[in-house]
Amino acid sequence: MSRPDIPRYTAVTRSLHWFVALMVLATIPIGVIMLQEGLARPTQDLLFILHKNGGVIILLLVLVRIVWRMRSPAPALPSTIPPWQARIAHGVQVALYALLLVMAISGYVRVRAGGFPVEMLDALSLPPLVPRSEALAETAQQIHATARYPLVALILLHVGAGVKHLLARDGVFARIWPPVGR
Numbered sequence: 107m108s109r110p111d112i113p114r115y116t117a118v119t120r121s122l123h124w125f126v127a128l129m130v131l132a133t134i135p136i137g138v139i140m141l142q143e144g145l146a147r148p149t150q151d152l153l154f155i156l157h158k159n160g161g162v163i164i165l166l167l168v169l170v171r172i173v174w175r176m177r178s179p180a181p182a183l184p185s186t187i188p189p190w191q192a193r194i195a196h197g198v199q200v201a202l203y204a205l206l207l208v209m210a211i212s213g214y215v216r217v218r219a220g221g222f223p224v225e226m227l228d229a230l231s232l233p234p235l236v237p238r239s240e241a242l243a244e245t246a247q248q249i250h251a252t253a254r255y256p257l258v259a260l261i262l263l264h265v266g267a268g269v270k271h272l273l274a275r276d277g278v279f280a281r282i283w284p285p286v287g288r
């Protein structure tokens with residue numbers, strides 16, 4: 107799958123991409139499962155802890171990825187890829203970054219404005235960045251619950267395009283794979 111003739115993303119970009127992808131793919135189902143009725147309390151508490159702290163790690167890594175991406179632009183696509191496809195792919199990537207930020211920030215605001223802990227940040231003695239407010243927590247919760255739909259739709263689109271390129275062996279998937287190494 108690795109093609110020496112294809113210019114690839116840097117090892118840092120590839121590692122961050124796959125690590126954040128795994129984190130997001132775990133965080134979404136955990137977020138849905140932890141809200142199900144009838145869960146044992148310790149299980150629910152554990153899922154909430156994993157979800158909140160995993161979400162904060164995603165937020166930090168997405169910010170790192172945005173800064174890194176500005177400093178290290180994407181390598182050229184193979185010339186066989188039509189410009190319209192390149193434009194759509196770029197739009198989907200920008201929207202994915204934006205939705206991940208919306209999800210992570212709204213989750214953080216929902217929890218902090220509601221007066222709940224974020225264990226990792228509390229352990230580091232980092233104070234809440236938003237005031238305590240039920241109205242703010244409620245708005246953030248609605249944003250968090252709604253933004254997951256376009257996020258999941260875009261992830262499916264992004265993964266579908268990735269699988270298409272993988273099967274077509276046109277060199278596009280090889281730009282982002284393998285996650286580590288040269």
Ligand code: HEM
Binds near residue numbers: 130138162211215
């Ligand atoms: C990109 C990161 C994140 C994703 C993809 C994500 C995804 C989700 C999803 C899919 C749900 C279920 C929504 C529902 O069924 O109504 C959820 C719920 C929740 N998330 Fe996140 N989340 C993220 C980050 C965070 C962060 C950073 C926090 C807090 C620090 C957080 C706190 C919560 C809470 C408290 C709920 C339950 C909301 C409620 O009260 O109904 N999430 N999340």
